Amino acid sequence: MSEPVLTVSGLRAWYRTSAYGVSREVRAVDDISLSIAAGEIYGLAGESSSGKTTLIKTIANAIQPPLEVLAGSVVFRFGDRPVDIHRISREALGKIRWKHLSYIMQGSMNVLNPVRRVRHTFFDFAFRHIGRPKPEFLQVVRDHLQRLHLAPDVLDAFPHQLSGGMRQRVTIALATVCRPEFIIADEPTTALDVVVQKGVLAMIHEIQRELGSSIIFVTHDMAVHANLTDRLGIMYAGRLVEEGRTADIFRAPRHPYTAHLIASLPRLGDTAPKKGLDGAPPNLADPPPGCRFHPRCPRASDICRREAPPMAELSPGHRAACFHPEPERPA
């Protein structure tokens, strides 16, 4: 495998607030390391409040207080020079973002300004990154829309005149018009019904194959992950608990949390009632000691309560953070 496009190592990002003399630390991203290769679609899964969005905000350096990065690095490699996105100047950051690294935000249907025509939004966000005179820029945008099977007429529409799925496609077109090498997609299909979702996913896949970009794709919808992603990272309570090829994880999850997550998915012919996992995800301001999953884990032992398990490679390309992983299942 060639050099990874994105290398995250030992990343720690906490929300630190202090109000009325009470200081709180919410450890939303705690010691996460991962790497993403060129042309790969990396899925990030986990339940709500497991730190998915915080992680990718940190990766994109779209950080606002009270979120702080305490440790670790996020290194992108566009071309041949690696850049640590938290250690470069604002100007350099401005040059990288949108052109090389674009971000489809959560609730991204609202990325389009409701009082401006879509055309203006394209100008505002992408014009300076493409660096061509206006008519040429418009032609680039039109061609791009056409490639994504969108009528160029949408440029003259106001966002409220478009349907939800249409807006979502326009947003994706907006994020990919500069042909970025890396795309961050935060739940881009969550608000859509399954039919529209299918179309949008196909579109993301198509554009990814055409541009050869890498995508980090966040959603809690495991069915989407199964269909779209090459590799999958499972987050629980601010930590990465398992990572591997999507097919491997679905076939034989090693971390007990992942195992429960996969087991909760409905399968054809499966008539047994589904059982929920007892307990609730931990409060990240006061996480349990040791493995954060141990209060809910059926396999927990003493060591799980004392020590946090490190990420360990259990089989080639398949890592999990567990002292008592589920047994390996032969392919």
Place this chain on the structure above:
Amino acid sequence: MGRILIDLLRFNRQFAVGLVLLAIVLGFALLSFFSPYPPNDSFVVPPDVPPSWAYPMGTTSRGQDLFWLLTFSIRNTLLFGVTVALISRLLALVIGLVAGYCGGLVDRALMSINDTFIVIPLFPILVLFYFVMKDHMSWGLLALMMACLGWAYDARLIRSVALSLRTREFTETGIFSGMSMRQILVEEHLPYVLPIVFSTTMNNINWSIGLEVTLSVLGFTDINTPTIGVLIYWANQHTALVAGIWWWIFFPVLLVILAFIGLFLLAVSMNEYIDPRSRLGRSGG
């Protein structure tokens, strides 16, 4: 924009009436350029003549043709209102958008200044201002002073909208794509608040004209520039009502009321335009 105006004219009676009233007042103001007499000359016509064909609005005790004098007065009054509104809108927009966008300390500092302006009593301050300036008082100075006092309500309104715009996805994406603060405020937030500003501009013009008339009637302004208020001031000085020169008071008051109603109706009907969705609902698009 043209189509919107035509639609508003056709479907919105308030807008149509307001526009017609304002057109009458504006047309009257424009007549001042054809006046046979300069505004400050007195005893150019026989004094105290009631309205007749020769003098449609009569003449004043100072020997001025009220019709032509009134054209100058309403022109100056409208100009005054528009000047105050423009300057104060500029202040309100800049302060409101910056405070809302920056938030935090900047917001708190700007809004404490803003709240100070909201609670201080305007009228005594303007009277005091007159007594400090006395002979140096001009309508330009008064307009500037009133603009400095009249931006606060709107700045708060704009800030409240900007506060919510700051957390919208299009702002975050704008920041992410490398737009500067100025670009975001001008390109993304300004179009959002502009319709609201349109509507309040009309109210602000009304407010400033009203205050100017009040000050002038009491003689607390430059009484040598003819405005509606100054006209009434001189009528009072000559005890026009006691002397039975009713037209000297009646016509200025009538004209300024027409202007008020016109502006008010425009402000109200502008709400139709503020929300593009309601516009669509009306045309069934």
